[in-house]
Amino acid sequence: xxxxxxxxxxxxxxxxxxxxxxxxxxxxxxxxSDADKLNATxxxxxxxxxxxxxxxxxxxxxxxxxxxxxxxxxxxxxxxxQAYKQALYPELQPQRQDDHAIAAxxxxxxxRRARRER
Amino acid sequence: xxxxxxxxxxxGGSRGLGAQLISGFLDRCYGVATFSRTKTAFITExxxxxEQVDFHWGEVDGRDHEALRTFVKEVGELLGRVDxxxxxxxxxxxxxxxxxxxxxIVDAVEVNLTTALVLAQACSRLMLRQGAGCIINISxxxxxxxxxxxxxxxxxxxxxxxxxxxxxxxxGPRQIRVNSVAPGxxxxxxxxxxxxxQKQRISRRTPLRRLARIDEVASAVHFLASDQASxxxxxxxxxxxxxxx
Numbered sequence: 001x002x003x004x005x006x007x008x009x010x011x012x013x014x015x016x017x018x019x020x021x022x023x024x025x026x027x028x029x030x031x032x033s034d035a036d037k038l039n040a041t042x043x044x045x046x047x048x049x050x051x052x053x054x055x056x057x058x059x060x061x062x063x064x065x066x067x068x069x070x071x072x073x074x075x076x077x078x079x080x081x082q083a084y085k086q087a088l089y090p091e092l093q094p095q096r097q098d099d100h101a102i103a104a105x106x107x108x109x110x111x112r113r114a115r116r117e118r
Numbered sequence: 119x120x121x122x123x124x125x126x127x128x129x130g131g132s133r134g135l136g137a138q139l140i141s142g143f144l145d146r147c148y149g150v151a152t153f154s155r156t157k158t159a160f161i162t163e164x165x166x167x168x169e170q171v172d173f174h175w176g177e178v179d180g181r182d183h184e185a186l187r188t189f190v191k192e193v194g195e196l197l198g199r200v201d202x203x204x205x206x207x208x209x210x211x212x213x214x215x216x217x218x219x220x221x222x223i224v225d226a227v228e229v230n231l232t233t234a235l236v237l238a239q240a241c242s243r244l245m246l247r248q249g250a251g252c253i254i255n256i257s258x259x260x261x262x263x264x265x266x267x268x269x270x271x272x273x274x275x276x277x278x279x280x281x282x283x284x285x286x287x288x289x290g291p292r293q294i295r296v297n298s299v300a301p302g303x304x305x306x307x308x309x310x311x312x313x314x315x316q317k318q319r320i321s322r323r324t325p326l327r328r329l330a331r332i333d334e335v336a337s338a339v340h341f342l343a344s345d346q347a348s349x350x351x352x353x354x355x356x357x358x359x360x361x362x363x
Contacts, residue, residue, distance in 0.1 A: 047288075047291060047292055050242075050243070051247065054243035058247070
């Protein structure tokens with residue numbers, strides 16, 4: 001891909017590569033949805049996911065799991081699409097709810113530490 | 119990814135065993151890639167003799183992980199695939215542990231182990247896409263038997279053998295084989311400075327009564343890379359004239 005893919009093209013690329021990996025196991029699937037679980041619904045294992053990441057790196061030119069996102073946080077098709085969108089369009093990403101939760105937990109920990117030190 | 123000719127990537131290919139491995143792979147009609155910090159006479163000569171589609175060399179420091187990843191991508195694009203990775207780059211690290219310089223310990227782990235892990239990770243991605251591949255780690259007889267004065271070197275090589283076994287289980291389902299070759303002492307630049315007395319002592323203790331020739335070690339690697347070894351994975355093939363048996 002010579003120019004940066006649009007968010008729609010990212011989704012299409014992810015869906016196509018999932019189908020490609022499933023086809024290697026002789027599986028065919030209908031339309032994919034964001035809620036489809038990669039393992040529970042589609043039956044992809046960790047090596048399938050690794051193959052998928054390698055294929056997508058060749059297609060989209062990025063690997064979001066090298067630095068940005070942990071591969072273990074990816075459960076669904078939507079998570080995977082989101083990881084690539086985040087890697088290619090960091091400015092478009094709204095702050096995630098769990099980022100707020102982590103920040104709040106860190107604040108509470110800081111307060112506890114401060115109380116102990118007092 | 120398709121292309122019928124096989125491609126081998128050999129680390130530490132600018133001299134010694136690496137150069138021997140490269141010549142052997144080229145003779146077997148593989149496309150071959152290697153890298154080093156500087157061009158040696160072997161590299162210059164091979165570049166002159168071979169087409170770029172047969173042999174690719176990159177100026178890369180093996181301790182630069184990002185450069186290693188870029189080099190693997192470059193090889194994938196230029197030669198079309200990577201069928202065989204030989205993790206051969208290594209440095210000898212001698213001296214008793216209590217007085218070793220900490221920097222030498224870190225360097226040995228970096229060059230002998232971390233470089234191999236980074237290359238295996240990058241190449242395994244191409245191999246997953248290809249649905250096949252072969253990784254060979256050059257270990258050492260020191261990984262199998264303890265010897266005084268090489269504790270750090272032994273640690274890095276034994277770690278490679280552990281890596282071999284676990285990675286073989288991990289990647290086996292995708293037809294990627296992973297093996298180690300553990301040479302004993304062989305005639306190379308690494309043993310060039312060894313006193314003759316020590317060489318004679320090693321020969322006396324070796325059931326075959328001599329050091330290995332470099333081509334005898336290379337043959338074991340070429341065998342494991344070949345289809346003749348298609349059902350061998352997760353193994354360490356010791357090539358030491360019997361010194362560890």
